[in-house]
Amino acid sequence: MLKTFDAPKADPVDPAFRRDVLAGLAEPIPAIPARWLYDRRGSELFDDITRLSSYYPTRTETALLDAKMPEIAARVGKGGAVVEFGAGSATKIRLLVDAIAATAYVPIDISGDYLRDSAAQLDADLPDLAVYPVEADFTKTVALPAGIEGMPRLGFFPGSTIGNFVPSSATDLLYNFRATLGTGARLLIGMDRVKPVDRLIAAYDDPEGVTAEFNRNLLTRINRELNGDIPVDAFAHEARWNDMLARIEMHLVATRDVSFTVEGERFSFAKGRSIHTENSHKYGPRGGRLLLLAGGWTPIAEWNAPEDDFALILAEAQRERFAP
Known part of the structure; x- marks a missing residue:
């Protein structure tokens, strides 16, 4: 018995998404909340991740x-x-x-x-x-x-x-x-x-590249929903273990110097600078x-x-x- 109960949404783009992306990209250490990884494609990719042997x-x-x-x-x-x-x-x-x-x-x-x-x-x-x-x-x-x-x-x-x-x-x-x-x-x-670091890294940076696609899909979503022109191929997925904070961190790391716009605002990233997209605390x-x-x-x-x-x-x- 499927029921309908949706919160009303006047704006086709979630204003919180717009706000979080623009504010996050402008931070000295750029970061975007992990919940925005989960558009339809992101949710499908995460389902694929859950079936990987390393996850x-x-x-x-x-x-x-x-x-x-x-x-x-x-x-x-x-x-x-x-x-x-x-x-x-x-x-x-x-x-x-x-x-x-x-x-x-x-x-x-x-x-x-x-x-x-x-x-x-x-x-x-x-x-x-x-x-x-x-x-x-x-x-x-x-x-x-x-x-x-x-x-x-x-x-x-x-x-x-x-x-x-x-x-x-x-x-x-x-x-x-x-x-x-x-x-x-x-x-x-x-x-x-908490468990051995090599096992943690393997779970969040699988050899099949599904987690990398999942992470970069955030940039594709920004381009689609927020009029962005981010060169997605200029960013590489990276998983890091932060022992002091007991967490895996996911980053999108610029592989070259790059500039782009989102909602008319310009951002520049030097090679090696990253966007912090997700934590997984243990x-x-x-x-x-x-x-x-x-x-x-x-x-x-x-x-x-x-x-x-x-x-x-x-x-x-x-x-x-x-x-x-």
């Missing part, structure tokens, strides 16, 4: 969900609505909604076309599940559909996507999840762990739990993959942001 997070998390789902379902309870922040793997969400016999599913994503296509496919496969796709920026508080009013709510944020946010922004994000889901809600979240057990507490959630259960490779944490919404 362990999706495979590891899916196996953990499959192995621990009876325990997770016992802690969560039956029925209610699952609200997924960012339309993710169909395999993961099916494992969850089947195990808890969910009544409704609300995928929230900024990429509208991709969101509607994936929601329609899930609706066709699971006709007894009410599916309410919501096109919105999940980093803000989101108004949920009236159709799930009064239902118990389980937020779902898999894929270690929380790692894309610096800790201060991650805390704000979790608090917005708390505001979106409301009192009494629970959150099931995936967090990646959390140890205590760090992940403290992050949840700071964001308004109290951890109540945790499941870990073999060798502490990846974690799933179930948390409850605090009544007050800084409640003990």
Whole structure:
């Protein structure tokens, strides 16, 4: 039962995208928020990435969900609505909604076309599940559909996507999840762990070049939506491990001196200068739990993959942001 519930958008180009790109390119250390990597093509490419042998997070998390789902379902309870922040793997969400016999599913994503296509496919496969796709920026508080009013709510944020946010922004994000889901809600979240650097780099700079295409697609999107003339072939994808900050960083590095315009504004990059496009922070057990507490959630259960490779944490919404 596919429902329609889209946030109205007057401007065909998201003004936040325009603002973030122009401001980010003008910074002394240029950076563009990772969420703008996910237009329709970016979302398709990321799905391709999740199937690569070198990209362990999706495979590891899916196996953990499959192995621990009876325990997770016992802690969560039956029925209610699952609200997924960012339309993710169909395999993961099916494992969850089947195990808890969910009544409704609300995928929230900024990429509208991709969101509607994936929601329609899930609706066709699971006709007894009410599916309410919501096109919105999940980093803000989101108004949920009236159709799930009064239902118990389980937020779902898999894929270690929380790692894309610096800790201060991650805390704000979790608090917005708390505001979106409301009192009494629970959150099931995936967090990646620190591991050997060569394995981390391989996951974010695959030999097939799919992640490189995914990263450069951001420049293609800027050209298409913001009247840019960026020479995409003048930028190379690079993945770096920042040990001090415990994160993988993705950059687009200029391979030659280059100038271009976006929305009529001119930018110049010397060879070697980069645009920082994504972070993937890795959390140890205590760090992940403290992050949840700071964001308004109290951890109540945790499941870990073999060798502490990846974690799933179930948390409850605090009544007050800084409640003990």
